[in-house]
Amino acid sequence: MPARTTAARAGLTIAEASARTGLTPHTLRYYERDGLMLREVGRTASGHRVYTDADLAWVTMLTRLRATGMPIREMREYAALCRRGEGNEESRLGLLQAHRSRVLEQLAAVTDHLGAIDEKIGIYRGRLGRPA
Amino acid sequence: MPARTTAARAGLTIAEASARTGLTPHTLRYYERDGLMLREVGRTASGHRVYTDADLAWVTMLTRLRATGMPIREMREYAALCRRGEGNEESRLGLLQAHRSRVLEQLAAVTDHLGAIDEKIGIYRGRLGRPA
DNA sequence: CAACGCCTTCGAGCGCGCTCGAAGTCAAGG
DNA sequence: CCTTGACTTCGAGCGCGCTCGAAGGCGTTG
Incomplete structure (x- = not known):
């Protein structure tokens, strides 16, 4: 275990x-196993993972993609593209744009x-004599 | 099978x-099995299901709840409440409002x-010399 | 009357995204 | 030195929401 509880160390547990x-x-281990990480996560001498800020930033992007409904499979593709370099x-861009438009559709x-559910709520409120 | 292909019959196959x-x-059979229907779906003499407009309206409501992320379990609860009558x-109302506010959070x-994904898209577009 | 096609029930199976537990290693603290 | 506890790998398990296939019934059509 690292010495200080939290500090300006190079990496995080x-x-x-x-x-x-x-x-x-x-889940972090699972993502790594599943090929979602951009690069190999570092290790201490004893084999413990060490996350850099770049790793965290990437994971944050992953969570954004997930939270907007991108399947793991596609995140893996995206990661593979990024890993392959310039x-x-x-x-x-194509992958992200396709995702973006699916998200927009879903939002709509x-x-x-x-809206329809709100109408239903309105009906119940009316029936209970409780306007707005 | 009914005589006419589609018409002003009382019910639908x-x-x-x-x-x-x-x-x-x-999926329609599954929903029914799972206790999601408002009332028993009618049957022909030979046991085939007959859907009324009311059934369809209810199923439409179910799809709206599902599409906004309500778990089946909760839809079943809602159906049970509706079935129990006035x-x-x-x-x-409480159930729908709770759902509504979860949906709003999720939308946000x-x-x-x-927005963050759009930024990323913007970066790629810039890098490819393809503004806006 | 035979064939076709859509329906029925039933229970099993599947894809997804985690989630967990067992068994072991290592470093620090008492 | 021994305990503690956070970590490791591995593979299995789970909850959800369907999805499917087998086996059989009915009734119109050629």
């Missing part, structure tokens, strides 16, 4: 990375459905 | 209900994440 990203250590920016659909 | 709701026959409008989160 998995527990710290977990705290900062909101993902559990289990020269495939077109593909990465959810908003629409929510 | 499962295939027609499927076509109108966008759910597969398998007197529990408070509970139904997705919108936020999308």
Whole structure:
């Protein structure tokens, strides 16, 4: 275990990375196993993972993609493209744009459905003599 | 099988209900099995399901709840409340309002994440010399 | 009357995204 | 030196929401 509890060390333990990203250590290991990380996560002499700020930034991007509904499979593709280095920016852009437009569609659909649900709520409020 | 292909019959076959709701026959049966229907779906003499407009309207509501992320378990609760008849409008309203506010939170989160993804897209576009 | 096609029930299976537990290692503290 | 506790790997398990296939019934059509 590292000496200081939290400080300007070069890297973070998995527990710290977990705290900062909101993902559990289990999930962080799973993402790594599943080929979602940009580069190999560093290790201490004893084999413990060491997360850099760059790793955290990448994980944050992953959580954004996930939270907007991107399947793991596609995140893996994106990671693979990024890992391969320069020269495939077109593909990465395409992937992100496709995702973006799916998200927009989904936002519109959810908003629409929510409107209908709101009407239902309005009906119940009216029936309970409780306006607005 | 009914005589006319589509007409002003009192009810619809499962295939027609499927076509109108966008759910597969398998899923319609599954919802029914799972206690999500408001009332028992009618049957022909030979045991085939007959969907009324009321059934379709209810299924549409179900799809809206699902599409906004309500778990099946909760839809079942809501259906149970509705089935029990008048007197529990408070509970139904509470359930829908709770759902509504979760959906709003999720919309906000997705919108936020999308903003970050858009930034990334902007970076790639810039890098590819392709503004806006 | 045979064939076709859509329906029925039932239970099993699947893809996704985690989530967990067992068994072991290592470093620091008492 | 021994305990503690956070870490490691590995593979299995789980909850959700369908999805499917087998086996059989009915009723219109050629």
